[in-house]
Amino acid sequence: MSAKITYSNESMKQYAVENLNETEESARRGIEEILSWIKDTPGLNAKKDDRSILAFLRGCKFNLELTKKKMRNFYVMKVERPEWFSNRDPDLSELSELINLGVFIPLKKYHNNMLVVIIRTAAHDPKIHKQDNVFKAGKMILDLAVEENFDNATVYGVCAVFDMTNISLAHARQLPPHVIKKAVFAWQNYYCRPKQLEFINAPIYVNVVLKIFKSFMSEKLQGRVRVHFSGNDALHKVVSKEILPFEYGGNEGPVADLIEYWSKKICERKDWFKNDEQYKAEFSL
Structure with a gap:
């Protein structure tokens, strides 16, 4: 390990020890072993820097x-x-x-130290926009948000709020079981852990769709799914209104400001995304 691990505060360090089995020694040994494994795995083309490896180590405790x-x-x-x-x-x-x-909006403040993202499942028009492009845009913003909130996102994890306002049958048709399976696989194999999956403004029939989602989830991930039918009041019971935008009954400014912030950020990091594309395996499972 080329650089010493630092933490934002002592409580984060203590949390990492107690919940992730992370110490300076375990990090050093873990990074060394994973780096050696990457070098011995032809065609994996994984990132070899300490930070990228540490994210996966934290995600797997x-x-x-x-x-x-x-x-x-x-x-x-x-x-x-x-x-x-x-x-x-x-x-x-x-x-x-x-x-x-604004299909995918990370917040600027944390909830219980977690990075919070609002996923507006029906912000796009299914007649115009492909679901694959919705996922692509969302993952681009998530990657950038984790990059900019690395310690909180990798130590404490991510709280995902799925806003189902105005969800329609046309939106649901974009998510057949094989697409849902790919989406869940991505959640379970990303380098940051989804710690809360909160579905808000859910229609009555949401359990039909969620049943398919849960069929592909690990038991642990299933236990992190919660569905709320009564709007912002229900959301405030699981995410502090102090960090939410006005549209969600919070105090942190309008959604439009967050969209503008991330739109500008993502354009500034265009070269970062281009560079990231080289890191992918040369083989298939």
């Missing part, structure tokens, strides 16, 4: 075999899902449009 499995799945997914991970250019018209529609 420093279980080295689980880390290797998740990293293999992640880098293979990147080559098997070119519709999500190739040509991630924010200047492409549909990607730009989806970003500016």
Whole structure:
């Protein structure tokens, strides 16, 4: 390990020790072993810097075999899902449009130290926008949000709020079981852990769709899914209103400001996305 691990505060360090089995020694040994494994795995093309490896180690609580499995799945997914991970250019018209529609919005403040993202499942028009491009835009913003909130996102995890306002049958048709299976696989093999999955403004029939989602989830992930039918009041019971935008009954300004912030950020990091595309496996599972 070339650089010493630092934490925002002492409580984060203590949390990492107690919940992730993370110490300076376990991090050093873990990074060394995973780096050696990457070098001995032809065609994996994984990132070899300490920070990228540490993210996976944290996501697997420093279980080295689980880390290797998740990293293999992640880098293979990147080559098997070119519709999500190739040509991630924010200047492409549909990607730009989806970003500016606010299909995926990270918040600026944390909830219980977790990075919070609002996923507006019906912000796009299914007659115009492909679901694959919705996923691509969302993953681009998630990658950038984790990059900019690395310690909180990788130590404490991510709270995902799925806003189902105005969800329609046309939106649901964009999510047949084989697409849902790919989406859940991505959640379970990303380098940051989804700690809360909160579905808000849900229609009565939502359980039909969620049943399919849950059929592909691990038991642990299933236990993190919660459905809320009564709007913002229900949301405030699980995410503090102090960090939410006005539209969600919060105090942190309008959604439009967050969209503008992330749209600008993603354009500034265009070269970062271009560079990231080289890191994908040369083999398939």
